[in-house]
Amino acid sequence: MQRSRQMSDKNLRPNSNAALLTLLLQLFLVSLSLVNCFANLIPTGSQQFYQLSSEVSLEAAQVQYTFDTQLSIHSVWNDAQDQLLEIKLSESYVKAQQRQRPILSLPDRPFYVALVKGQPKQVIAHTSRDQSLLNLERGIASLFQLRRDSNDVTDTELDISGHCRVEYKAKSSTRWEKTKRDCALWDLRVNYHPEQALGVAQHSEQQLSYELSAEGLLLRAESVETHRLTLAAKPDAGSLVHGKLRLQHLAEGEGVEQLQQPTLAAAIESLLEWYRVFELEADVDGEISKLKEQTLQSQVELMLEQLKPEHLGKSSLASAFVQLLPLARLAKQAEFESLLASQSPLAAQLVDLLGAVQTFEAHNASFSHFYRGAGTTAESLELLEKYLQSLAVATHPERRILEHLYDFLQQKLPHKSHLKLRDSVLQTLATLTRQSGLDANDQLLQQIRNYLLEGLASTHNTLLYTRALQNLRDPLTIDALLQQALQAQQPQHSVAALQALKAFPAFNYAEPHRLQFSSIFYQRQRRYDSSARTLALDILLAMRPNAEQLGELLDYLASTDRQFEIKTYVLQKLRMLAEICPRFRAMFQAALRQRAHVNNYNVLAQRGLTTVLSRQLSTSPAFNETLLSTQEVSQGILKRGSVEFLLHAGRAEASSFKLGIYTSGLSSFMGDSDADEGNDQIPADDKLEQEETMTAGMEISVQGAQLRPLVFFSGQTELMGHVWGGSASDTTPAYQATTLAQDHEQYIVLASGATLHWRVLGARSVDLNGKVTFSLWNRNAQTEIQQNTGTAVVSHLAVGFTYAKLEQQIELRHEPKLSLQADLDFYSNIKLCMQLERAEQLLTLSNTRTVYLQLVEKPYAKHLRSTQTIKSPGRTFVLNQKNNEMCNMILVES
Numbered sequence: 001m002q003r004s005r006q007m008s009d010k011n012l013r014p015n016s017n018a019a020l021l022t023l024l025l026q027l028f029l030v031s032l033s034l035v036n037c038f039a040n041l042i043p044t045g046s047q048q049f050y051q052l053s054s055e056v057s058l059e060a061a062q063v064q065y066t067f068d069t070q071l072s073i074h075s076v077w078n079d080a081q082d083q084l085l086e087i088k089l090s091e092s093y094v095k096a097q098q099r100q101r102p103i104l105s106l107p108d109r110p111f112y113v114a115l116v117k118g119q120p121k122q123v124i125a126h127t128s129r130d131q132s133l134l135n136l137e138r139g140i141a142s143l144f145q146l147r148r149d150s151n152d153v154t155d156t157e158l159d160i161s162g163h164c165r166v167e168y169k170a171k172s173s174t175r176w177e178k179t180k181r182d183c184a185l186w187d188l189r190v191n192y193h194p195e196q197a198l199g200v201a202q203h204s205e206q207q208l209s210y211e212l213s214a215e216g217l218l219l220r221a222e223s224v225e226t227h228r229l230t231l232a233a234k235p236d237a238g239s240l241v242h243g244k245l246r247l248q249h250l251a252e253g254e255g256v257e258q259l260q261q262p263t264l265a266a267a268i269e270s271l272l273e274w275y276r277v278f279e280l281e282a283d284v285d286g287e288i289s290k291l292k293e294q295t296l297q298s299q300v301e302l303m304l305e306q307l308k309p310e311h312l313g314k315s316s317l318a319s320a321f322v323q324l325l326p327l328a329r330l331a332k333q334a335e336f337e338s339l340l341a342s343q344s345p346l347a348a349q350l351v352d353l354l355g356a357v358q359t360f361e362a363h364n365a366s367f368s369h370f371y372r373g374a375g376t377t378a379e380s381l382e383l384l385e386k387y388l389q390s391l392a393v394a395t396h397p398e399r400r401i402l403e404h405l406y407d408f409l410q411q412k413l414p415h416k417s418h419l420k421l422r423d424s425v426l427q428t429l430a431t432l433t434r435q436s437g438l439d440a441n442d443q444l445l446q447q448i449r450n451y452l453l454e455g456l457a458s459t460h461n462t463l464l465y466t467r468a469l470q471n472l473r474d475p476l477t478i479d480a481l482l483q484q485a486l487q488a489q490q491p492q493h494s495v496a497a498l499q500a501l502k503a504f505p506a507f508n509y510a511e512p513h514r515l516q517f518s519s520i521f522y523q524r525q526r527r528y529d530s531s532a533r534t535l536a537l538d539i540l541l542a543m544r545p546n547a548e549q550l551g552e553l554l555d556y557l558a559s560t561d562r563q564f565e566i567k568t569y570v571l572q573k574l575r576m577l578a579e580i581c582p583r584f585r586a587m588f589q590a591a592l593r594q595r596a597h598v599n600n601y602n603v604l605a606q607r608g609l610t611t612v613l614s615r616q617l618s619t620s621p622a623f624n625e626t627l628l629s630t631q632e633v634s635q636g637i638l639k640r641g642s643v644e645f646l647l648h649a650g651r652a653e654a655s656s657f658k659l660g661i662y663t664s665g666l667s668s669f670m671g672d673s674d675a676d677e678g679n680d681q682i683p684a685d686d687k688l689e690q691e692e693t694m695t696a697g698m699e700i701s702v703q704g705a706q707l708r709p710l711v712f713f714s715g716q717t718e719l720m721g722h723v724w725g726g727s728a729s730d731t732t733p734a735y736q737a738t739t740l741a742q743d744h745e746q747y748i749v750l751a752s753g754a755t756l757h758w759r760v761l762g763a764r765s766v767d768l769n770g771k772v773t774f775s776l777w778n779r780n781a782q783t784e785i786q787q788n789t790g791t792a793v794v795s796h797l798a799v800g801f802t803y804a805k806l807e808q809q810i811e812l813r814h815e816p817k818l819s820l821q822a823d824l825d826f827y828s829n830i831k832l833c834m835q836l837e838r839a840e841q842l843l844t845l846s847n848t849r850t851v852y853l854q855l856v857e858k859p860y861a862k863h864l865r866s867t868q869t870i871k872s873p874g875r876t877f878v879l880n881q882k883n884n885e886m887c888n889m890i891l892v893e894s
Contacts, residue, residue, distance in 0.1 A: 039215060039216025039217075040075070040078070040083055040115075040118065040216065041118075041144055041146065041212070041216065041217065041218035042073055042075050042083070042085055042144075042217070042218065043075065043215070043216075043217060044075055044078040044083070045075055045078065045255050045256060045258060046074075046075055046252060046253075046255065046256070047072070047073070047074050047075075047252065047253030047254055047255065047256050048072075048073045048217070048218075048249065048251075048252055048253070049070065049071070049072055049073075049249075049250040049251045049252070049253060050070070050071040050073065050247050050248060050249055050250060051068070051069075051070055051071075051246075051247075051248045051250055052068070052069050052070070052071050052089075052140065052245075052246070052247055053066065053067070053068050053244075053245075053246045053248075054066070054067040054068075054136075054139075054243075054244070054245050054246075054752040054754070055067075055242075055243070055244040055245075055246075056241070056242070056243050056244075056750065056752065056754055056799055056800065056804075056806060057241075057242045057243075057806075058239060058240065058241060058242075058797075058799075058806055058808055058849055059239070059240050059808075059849070060240070060242075062849065062864065063097075063806055063808075063849040063850070063851050063862075063864060064096065064242075064806070064851070065094060065095065065096040065800070065804035065805075065806060065851055065853070066094065066095045066096070067092070067093075067094050067095075067752075067801070067803070067804060068092070068093055068094075068095070069089045069090065069091060069092035069093075069106075070089070070090050070091045070092075070250070071087055071088070071089060071140070071247070072087070072088045072090065072253075073085055073086070073087050074086040074087075074256040075256065076112075076256060076257070076258060076259050076267075077258060077259045077261060077264065077267040078258070079263075079264070081116070081117050081118070082114070082115060082116050082117070082264040083114075083115040083118075083264075084112055084113070084114055084115070084259065084264060084267050084268070085112060085113045085115065085144075086110050086111075086112055086256075087110055087111055087112070087113060087137075087140060088108075088109075088110035088111075089106060090108075092106050094803045094804045094853050094856065096804065096851045096852075096853055096860060096862065097851060097860075097862050099853065099860045101803075101853050101856035101857060101858060101860065102856070102857070103803055103856060104856075104857065105855060106133075107126060107133070109126045109274075111123060111124060111125040111126065111137045111275075112124035112125075112268075112271060112275070113140075113141040113144065114264060114268060115144065116264070119144075119145060119147065120141045120142065120144045120145055120159075120280060121280065122268070122277050122278065122279060122280070123137050123138055123141050123277075123278045123279075123280065124268055124271055124272075124275045124276070124277055124278070125137055125275060125276065125278055126274060126275055126276075130285075130287075130802055131283060131284075131285040131286070131287070132285045132287065132753065132754075132755070132801040132802040133753075133801070133802060134278065134283075134753075135160065135282045135283070135285060135749065135753030135754070135755065135801070136752065136753035136801060137753070138159075138160040138278070138280055138281075138282050138753055139160050139245060139282075139750075139751055139752045139753040140247070141160075141280060142159035142160040142161075142280060142751065143208075143221045143223065143245070143247050144218070144221075145157060145159050146176060146178070146210050146218075146221075147168060148170075148176065150168045151168055151169065151170045152167070152168070152169060153167070153168065154166070154167045155167075157180075158280060158281060159280050159281070160185075160280055160281065160282045160749065160751060160753060161180065161183035161184070161185045161186060161206075161281075161282070161749060161751065162183055162184030162185040162281050162282075162749075163183070163184045164180045164181065164182060164183040164184070165180070165181045165182045166178055166179065166180050166181075167179045167181075173214075174211060174212045174213065174214065175209070175210065175211055175212075176209070176210040176212075177207065177208065177209050177210075178207070178208040178209075178210070179205075179206070179207055179208075180205075180206040180207075180208070181205065181206075183204070183206070184281075185281070185282060185747075185748065185749040186202075186204045186227070186748050186749075187202065187204075187746060187748070188284060188746055188747040188748065188749075189744075189745070189746045190745040190746060190747070191395070191396050191743055191744060191745040192395070192743075192744050192745075192746070193395050193742060193743055193744060194395060194435065194437070195652075195654040195703070195704070196232055196649060196652035196654070197232055197233050197647045197648060197649040197652045197653055197654035198232070198233070198647065198654050198656075198703070198741055198742055198762075199232045199649075199742070199744060200229065200230065200231060200232055200238075200742075200744050200758075200760055201228075201229075201230050201231070201232045201235060201238075201649075202227070202228065202229050202230075203226075203227075203228040204225070204226070204227045204228075204748070205225065205226055206223060206224070206225035206226075206751060207223070207224050207225075208221065208222065208223045208224075209221075209222050217249070218247070218249065219248075219249045220246070220247065220248050220249065221246070221247040222244070222245070222246045222247070223243070223244065223245040223246075223751040223752075224242075224243070224244050225242070225243045225244075225750060225751055226240070226241070226242055226243075227239075227240075227241040227243075227748055227756070228240050228241075229241070229758055229795075229797065231742070231760065231793065231795070231812075232649035232650070232652070233623055233624065233647050233648065233649040234620075234623055234812070236620070236621065237793075237795070237810055237812055237845060238795065238810070239758070239795065239797045239808050239810070241748075241750075241756060241797070241799060243750040243751060243752055243754070245751050245752045282749040282753060284747045284749065284755055285755040285801070287802075288755045288756070288757045288798050288799070288800060288805070289747075289757040289759075289798065291326060291327060291330070294327065295327075295335070296324065296327050296328055296331045296335055296336075296339060297335065297338065297339055297342070299323075299324055299327055300324065300339060300343060300346075300350075303320045303323070303324065304346070306319070306320035307320055307346050307349045307350075308346070309348065309349070311765070311790075312736050312738070312765055312766075312767040312788075312790075313736075313765055313766060313767030313787075313788030313789060313790050313815075314765060314788070314790040314815060315765070315790035315791060315792045315813035315814060315815050316790065317349070317738055317765045317790060318738060318762075318763040318764060318765040318790045318791055318792035318813075319763075319792035319794070319811065319813065321349075321352070321353060321356070321738050321740075321763040321765070321792070322761040322762065322763050322792055322793075322794045323794065324353060325353065325356055325357065325740075325761055325763075326759065326761070328353055328354070328356075328357045328362070329357050329358075329359060331357075331361065331362070332361050333361045333362075333364050333365045333368070336354060336361065336362055336365030336366075336369075337365045337368060337369050340365065340369045341369070347383055348383065348386060348736075349738065351366060351383050351384075351386050351387040351390065352386065352387075352390045352737055352738045352739065353390075353738075354366050354387055354390070355386075355387050355388070355389070355390025355391035355392075355393070355394070355739075355740075356390055356391075356393075356394070356739070356740040356743075356763075358391070358394045358395075358396060358397045358398065358401070359398055360398045360400045360401055360404075363391070363398075363400075363401045363404065366384065366387045367384070367404075370383055370384040370387070371384055373414045374414035374415050376414075376418070378417070381417065381418065381420070381421050384421060385420060385421055385424045385708075386737065388421075388424045388425060388427075388428040389424065389428070389702070389707055389737060389739075390737060390738075390739055390740070391428055391432070392427065392428040392431045392432065392471075392702070392705040392707070393431075393702055393703050393705055393739045393740055394432060394435060394740070395435050395743055396435070396436075396743075397432050397435070397436060399436070399444070401432065402429060402432055402433060402436065402444060402448075403444065405425055405428065405429040405432070406429060406444070406447065406448060406451070408425055409422070409425060409426060409429070409451070420708060423464055423708045424707070424708050426464065426465075426468045427467060427468055427471055427705075427706060427707060427708055428705075429448065429468075430448070430452065430468040430469070430470075430471035430472040431471040431472075431704075431705040431706075433445060433448050433472055434471065434472055434473050434474070440476075445474075448472070449472070449474055449476065449477065452465050452468050452469050452472060452477070453465075453469075453477060453480055455468070456469060456480060456481075456484065457480075462484075462488075462493055462496075463492065463493065463496050466481070466484070466493070466496040466497055466499075466500055467496065467500070467706055467709075469481060469500050470496075470499060470500035470503045470706055471705060471706050473503055473504055475504070475508050478501065478504065478508060478509075478513070481497045481500050481501050482497070482501065482513065482516055484497040485497035485498045485501065485520065485532065485536075486516060486519070486520065486525075491528075491529035491531075491532065492529075492664075494528060494529060494532045495529055495531045495532050495535065495640075498520070498531075498532050498535035498536055498539070499535060501535075501539060502535055502538055502539055502542075503704075503706075506539070506542040506543050506544070509539070509543055514540065514543055517536045517539050517540050517543075518536075518540065520532060520533060520536040521533050521536040521537050521540065522556070530563060530565065530566055530632065530634060530639070531632060531639065531640050533566055534566060534569050534632060537553075537569070537570060537573065538573070540553075541573065541574075541577065547587055547590070547591060550574075550587060550588065550591050551591050551594070551595070553570060553574070554574075554591055554592065554595055554598045555595065555598065556570065557570060557571060557598055557603050557604070558595075558597050558598045558603050564607040564608045565608040565609070565610045565632065565633055565634060566608075566610075567607070567608065568606055568607065568608030568609075568610040569608075569610045569612060569632065571604065571606075572606075572610070572611065572612035572613070572880070573612050574588055576612055576613060576614050579614070580614065606880070606881070606882045608633065609631075609633040609636065609830070609832055609882065610631060610632050610633045611629065611630070611631040611633075611834075611879060611880060611882075611883065612629070612630050612631075613628075613629050613879055613880065614626055614627070614628050614629075615627045615629070615836075615877045617645070617816065617818075617838060618816065618841070618872055621843070621870050622814065622841070622843045622870060622872055623647060623791075623814065623843075624647070624648040624649070625645060625646065625647055625648070625656075625816075626645075626646045626648065627643065627644070627645060627646075627818075627836075627877075628642075628643075628644040628646060629641075629642070629643050629644075629836075629879075630642050631834070633832075636830035636832075637663060638661065638663060638832075639662070639663060639664070640660070640661070640662050640663075641660065641661045641662075642658060642659065642660040642661070642699075643658070643659050643820065644657070644658040644659075644701075645657045645658070654703065654704075655701065655703065655704055656702075656703060656741070656764065657700075657701070657702060657703075657764075657766065657787075657789075658699075658700070658701040658702075659698065659699075659700055659735075659768065659785075659787075660698065660699035660700070660701075661696070661697075661698055661699075662695075662696065662697055662698075662699065663695065663696040664694070664695050664696075695711070696711075697709050697710055697711040698710045698734060700734075700735055702737075702739055703739070703741070710734070732769060732770060732771060733767070733768070733769045734768045734769055734770055734785075735766060735768040736766065736767050736768070737765075737766055738763055738764070738765040738766075739763065739764055739766075740761070740762070740763055741762035741763055741764050741791070741793070742760050742761060742762030742793055743760075743761060743762075744758075744759070744760040744761075745757075745758070745759045745760075746758055750799070752801075753801060754799055754800055754801045755799070755800075755801070756797065756798070756799040757797070757798050757799070758795070758796070758797045759795075759796045759797075760793065760794070760795045760796075761793070761794050762791070762792065762793035762794070763791070763792055764789055764790070764791050765789065765790040765791075766787065766788070766789050767787070767788040767789075768785070768786070768787045768788075769785075769786055770783065770784060770785040770786065771783075771784055780823070780824060780825045781823075781824045782821070782822070782823050782824075783820075783821070783822040783823075783824075784819065784820070784821050784822075785819065785820045785821075786817070786818075786819045787817070787818045787819075788815070788817050789815065789816050789817070789818075790813075790814075790815050791812070791813070791814040791815070791816075792811065792812065792813050792814075793811070793812040794809065794810070794811050794812075795808075795809070795810040795811075796808075796809050797809075800852070802854075802855060803853065803854060803855055803856060804851070804852065804853055804854070805851070805852045805854065806849070806850070806851050806852075807848075807849070807850045807851075807852070808847070808848070808849045808850075809847075809848045810845065810846070810847050810848075811844075811845070811846045812843065812844070812845050813843070813844045813846075814841065814842075814843045814844075815841060815842065816838065816841050817838065817839040817841065818836070818837070818838050818839075819836075819837050819838075819839075820834065820835070820836050820837075821834070821835045821837075822834045822835075823887075823890050825890055831886045831889050831890050832883075832886055833883065833886045833887035833889075833890045833891075834879055834883055834887075835876065835887070836876070836877040836879065837874065837875070837876045837877070838874055838875055838876075838877070839874045840871065840872065840873055840874040841871075841872050841874075842869060842870070842871055842872075843869070843870045843872070844867065844868070844869050844870075845867070845868045845869075845870075846865070846866070846867045846868075847865070847866045847867075847868075848863060848864070848865050849863070849864045849865075850862065850863045850864075
């Protein structure tokens with residue numbers, strides 16, 4: 001028994017020794033890590049030498065610069081928790097493309113870093129140093145930001161990049177990694193576009209790695225960061241910036257003399273005769289974004305050819321526009337007025353530019369030059385309206401502009417010829433108020449809102465204020481607009497209110513609103529105009545109906561309602577949404593399968609001429625654009641039609657341009673041409689309850705800003721004057737303007753202290769024209785609408801510091817052309833044929849990258865240029881089977 005116990009003890013002893021050794025090793029590692037946690041990265045009272053290397057590059061190091069220097073770091077004051085480091089730079093040089101230049105003008109004074117509990121808190125630097133060098137010193141100080149007591153914990157730190165989310169990972173007792181995300185100084189926006197599709201996309205990340213000695217001395221610190229900056233609508237067009245900052249230990253020197261001060265604060269105070277205290281968070285170096293010394297007048301004179309009217313609708317004019325804009329935003333009122341006076345033949349192009357500037361200087365110059373009260377000429381009124389239409393697209397106007405426009409509306413009109421100007425001022429003010437993003441309690445917003453609501457409540461010019469509320473899109477005005485939609489006695493007032501409500505994002509509506517829109521569409525309380533019903537349907541679908549609500553819409557198709565144009569609209573709208581959205585398609589198909597009384601030829605056959613469709617205009621590698629067309633027909637006549645161009649960026653989309661046509665009271669021109677038994681007769685209940693005045697007009701929306709409508713004619717007398725005079729049979733401009741599209745500017749501060757400036761400007765030059773021929777004898781009409789658009793987007797990036805800089809300029813040029821031809825024959829049976837065509841188009845992308853070595857003995861510059869051209873073939877778009885049949889009939893007869 002005893003022997004057995006002895007053998008058992010022998011067997012256990014080796015295991016016990018191993019366990020003891022493991023425990024001792026763990027205790028040793030813990031104690032070693034504790035030493036590292038609390039040891040200074042620069043030992044107390046020591047002198048250390050390091051090599052610092054900062055590298056910044058564009059696009060996989062095709063263009064880059066490197067800054068190298070040696071650091072002498074002295075620990076000149078210490079206590080149990082705090083430390084003061086003295087750091088001096090020497091033997092500094094910059095290098096680019098195998099060219100190296102020494103930096104001889106770098107100040108030889110040291111700077112200091114104050115560390116509290118082992119973490120850098122402040123930089124004490126000489127007051128004469130420039131912002132770029134101060135940021136470099138902050139970057140060096142931030143490399144000492146290492147919290148060795150944190151592992152796998154996400155927290156917030158403050159360093160050169162501002163407040164960042166950080167996460168530490170301990171790879172061993174001497175190796176650490178840190179990840180930084182969402183740093184405040186990675187997104188210092190000056191301007192930005194609220195529409196995501198017209199904005200930019202940014203992805204930034206930074207990784208840091210540290211290597212220490214067993215005693216806790218910093219041997220190596222390295223920061224690697226990447227910033228990808230692209231157009232949201234074209235992710236392959238943009239810049240990729242890499243930054244690397246490396247600190248490598250070289251040697252240890254002798255001990256250094258200590259500052260004889262009782263506290264860290266006292267030690268810092270002793271330096272302040274020649275030094276100042278700065279926080280770690282960097283400041284932007286404005287030198288990086290400075291423009292060359294030049295005047296707006298001189299630049300305009302260099303671009304006179306591109307600014308001529310014959311370049312409307314071409315990318316050359318749009319390119320000149322965005323190149324002039326940065327300089328124009330710095331110009332003063334006197335310079336603008338001088339330019340308008342000296343370049344009067346270019347006045348139409350210049351007022352477009354002034355509207356895009358969005359400064360009070362440009363605004364004052366426009367009104368001062370063109371507006372003379374009762375003495376204002378018709379030409380000046382037209383140019384001032386053109387300025388306001390360009391201004392309406394603005395995304396960041398000065399507040400004083402809003403205040404001036406509001407005060408202008410309070411003034412009495414000097415002459416009735418100024419009514420159109422007043423309308424444009426009202427629409428522009430409403431749009432700018434929305435774009436400015438004013439707080440809900442802002443007094444100016446409240447004044448403008450109340451002014452518009454009072455105008456809506458008045459019986460005079462209700463449509464004017466309804467359109468303004470559409471541009472304002474203030475959620476607090478929804479109830480007033482909905483009341484008008486439900487209760488207005490005049491159909492056009494109800495339609496206008498629903499148009500305004502459709503412009504609101506769907507998230508502004510709740511279940512009570514859905515019930516009211518359903519009441520309009522299904523006519524549960526009273527009859528509504530067909531346009532009001534289709535607009536109500538659009539809002540209901542935007543609110544994402546559930547299966548039950550979708551089923552109710554399908555049941556309507558089999559109802560006894562004999563307004564077949566509305567039923568055609570419903571069916572085509574549902575089919576279009578099913579093509580776009582897979583989730584909706586599954587719900588739509590399931591609902592159809594459950595309804596045999598709907599899912600049959602008798603119900604689903606197209607019996608109306610109304611058309612709703614969406615077509616892809618272009619895809620990558622060009623911009624991703626679609627066309628949304630709605631043609632609402634009543635009694636064989638186009639009642640309300642629209643063509644809208646949508647720019648896509650992922651799931652986001654933005655309306656770049658929308659053209660709408662409206663008519664009323666034209667059914668008398670059709671006579672009894674549709675009364676034959678063999679034709680699908682338009683039912684009697686499609687006719688309006690009251691006779692309408694013959695009217696027709698055009699509505700234009702630019703990037704969501706509704707402009708003052710253009711009235712073609714009002715009344716039979718005006719219409720017959722156009723018919724007999726043939727005034728519309730020649731090509732006539734309908735809309736000609738160059739407006740701002742992309743408008744983004746921001747700064748990023750790199751870990752090395754280099755400042756990055758990025759500016760993206762885009763413009764669209766549109767030339768929209770059309771002609772109409774009308775024959776009462778042959779009972780037919782032909783319409784041709786041509787839209788020529790020139791687009792230019794310029795992305796300019798500059799990054800660097802005092803002695804080196806990288807620049808990249810990317811320019812995209814695109815000239816899409818679209819034509820719509822419609823042939824109407826009402827001699828016997830109504831036949832309408834529409835042909836939509838897009839011409840062949842080119843997209844050109846030019847990329848220029850440049851590196852500069854500056855303020856050195858032999859300055860150096862190197863340029864790299866490349867150009868890419870992408871061709872897209874022309875195409876004719878298929879509309880629908882009904883249109884194909886009509887076109888075949890017209891072509892055979894002709």
